[in-house]
Amino acid sequence: MKVVILGGGFAGIHLAKALVKQDNVEVHLVDKNNYNFFPPLLYQVSTAFIESYNISYPFRRMFQNKKNFIFHMGTVLNINTQEHYIVTTHERIDYDKVVLAMGCDTNYFGNETLAREAMPMKSIHDAINLRNHLLLMLEEASRLPEADIQPYTQIVIAGGGPTGVEIAGMLAEMQREIIPKDYSEKICKHIKIYLVDMDSVLLRAMSEKAGKEAFEVLSKLGIQIKLNVAVKNYENNKVYFSDNEVIESHTLIWASGVRAIDVPGIPASSIAKNGRIYVNEYNNVLGLEDVYCLGDQCLMQGDPDYEKGHPQLAQVAIQQGNLLAQNLRHLSKNQPLEPFRYVNKGSMAIIAKYKAVVDLPKGFFKGFFAWLVWLFIHLIPIAGFRNKVKLFFSWSWSFLTNDPTLRLIIRPRKKYFPEEQPPHQ
Ligand SMILES: Cc1cc2nc3c(=O)[nH]c(=O)nc-3n(C[C@H](O)[C@H](O)[C@H](O)COP(=O)(O)OP(=O)(O)OC[C@H]3O[C@@H](n4cnc5c(N)ncnc54)[C@H](O)[C@@H]3O)c2cc1C
Known part of the structure; x- marks a missing residue:
């Protein structure tokens, strides 16, 4: 079975990691970048507190040595659900099952x-x-x-x-x-x-x-x-x-504000407010048998505790990615599927140095301990052991010295020299 995953964020990566373990599946991952990154720490990059490479990791390295994994760098342009293929800025890719996991973009509400x-x-x-x-x-x-x-x-x-x-x-x-x-x-x-x-x-x-x-x-x-x-x-x-x-x-x-990424080819009747795509409790896009959608991009109907859909959070995307891998295996063996039920593990935000807030399903705490918990929880999902160690070191250095990264202004050149022309130009 050829599964094409569009988007290597939280949902796409958890799905891909679980699927590559299944021998009968060929996993194709498409992303506009060649790396996965960790959005909850973007604000620390934008304030020169940590470096961008502390929270990013290349897909090819993440799936090194996985024989049934193929990465395609490119922006998804559209999908043809009748003939089972998608088109990116560089190629056409046929699929048996396709999974949309491209998240959201900024919403300026038409201004x-x-x-x-x-x-x-x-x-x-x-x-x-x-x-x-x-x-x-x-x-x-x-x-x-x-x-x-x-x-x-x-x-x-x-x-x-x-x-x-x-x-x-x-x-x-x-x-x-x-x-x-x-x-x-x-x-x-x-x-x-x-x-x-x-x-x-x-x-x-x-x-x-x-x-x-x-x-x-x-x-x-x-x-x-x-x-x-x-x-x-x-x-x-x-x-x-x-x-x-x-x-x-x-x-x-x-x-x-955010708006889910538009995918031309998905019927208008399957698209909800803010561009999110309606799915059933198995993350199957309504009315399209072999098309699935996960994470921020989808709006699920059928979870009794979240009748208006799930919040757009990392944990929802991760849990949906993991369950879909399991359900695709069940589907291939004609076994019954498990419906998605979101397990809320709590939410948290850092407010300032040594100060954070943590909401748990049964309680709230704040202050220095909440800040420590926040750091620990945000270190675990960082991709790659080397990145975890580097981030831990960066944080320790930055918090202790109050003098974080070198605050260099480095900008890409607008023009390539002829010998540096990218091959597709
Ligand atoms: C600044 C910020 C802070 C956040 N903080 C938190 C937090 O503290 N806790 C929390 O739970 N959630 C947080 N979130 C929300 C969380 O990041 C999302 O809920 C989560 O990333 C959704 O996962 P996803 O896999 O659906 O999409 P994403 O993780 O957004 O992944 C989408 C992937 O699709 C790729 N992509 C997009 N468009 C295309 C295209 N056209 N073609 C090809 N590839 C494409 C992207 O490159 C990306 O790799 C934060 C979000 C942001 C932006």
Whole structure:
């Protein structure tokens, strides 16, 4: 059986790792990048706290020596469900079973100016881009007279969910501990960080206690929190808010919404709100026998505890990937399939150095112990033993010295020299 997995994130990788153990399966993995990465730590890359390679791992290395595994680098363009093939930017791949696991992209809710000007936080590219931008703004500010500095040192974060809260806390730490080491007092005193959300609380998806704790800790760190306020527009480096305030800033970080990746060829009747694809409790796309969808990209009907669908979290994707591997084996042996039931193991967010919040199914805790638990839990799933050790070392160094990565501004060249032309051009 030839199984083609589209997307090597949490869901795709767990499915692929389980499927390569089955002798009768040929596993093809398609991804637009040649590496898997760990989104929960992107904010630490974008604030120059750790390096991008601490949280990324190449697929070919991950599946070295697996004879029934084939990797295809390419962006998925469409799917033909009648003739059983998919098309990427480079090739056509036929399948017996296809699994969509391409997750989500940033949602700007149709605002083209925001899409062009705001800085997303969804990928390694986004995180490196933001890190370079933040450092460049500080360089720019250091060349200017004091009266002109503020637009370069004011940062607006749209979205008070875990990503917005975590990046706000990290930027506040940077402002306090790291930037004063490299830049003059003139720059430091003009840094101002705004965290904005349309909702009346932070961390809406977590408990009330977690939201309150985040609000208190971030306020103490000097973050300007604006709740019940939306970003309406962003033009000419001015952020326009729904309460009519306007803030001059070269940096609007968009941590506000997601939309599932569109796959032309999936019938419109199978697509729900926010682009998510309807699946039954076996992750089978409704109405399409050999097409499955996992993780953030799907919206499952049939789990009694999650009638409106599951939250878009890593654990949901992992558990669905593992179960689908088991169910595909059962299917090939004509055995009964097991329906998916999400086991909620809790959720957590880091707010600042030594401060985190943890919601468990039966309780809540916060503070230093929660922070330690957060670090431990986020170290375990990092791909590759070498990466785990490096990340542990990076964290220890960064937290103890308050002087993390070297904060180099390294940007790709826009043009290739002729001898470096990529082969497909
Ligand atoms: C900044 C951030 C922080 C987060 N923090 C947490 C957290 O603390 N805890 C938590 O539980 N969840 C967190 N999440 C959510 C979590 O990352 C997702 O729920 C999880 O990644 C979903 O897994 P997935 O496999 O469905 O998709 P993903 O992990 O997003 O994987 C999708 C894969 O598809 C590939 N892909 C996408 N489009 C294409 C295409 N057109 N062609 C080919 N390949 C494609 C991508 O390169 C990627 O490898 C966070 C997300 C972000 C962005």
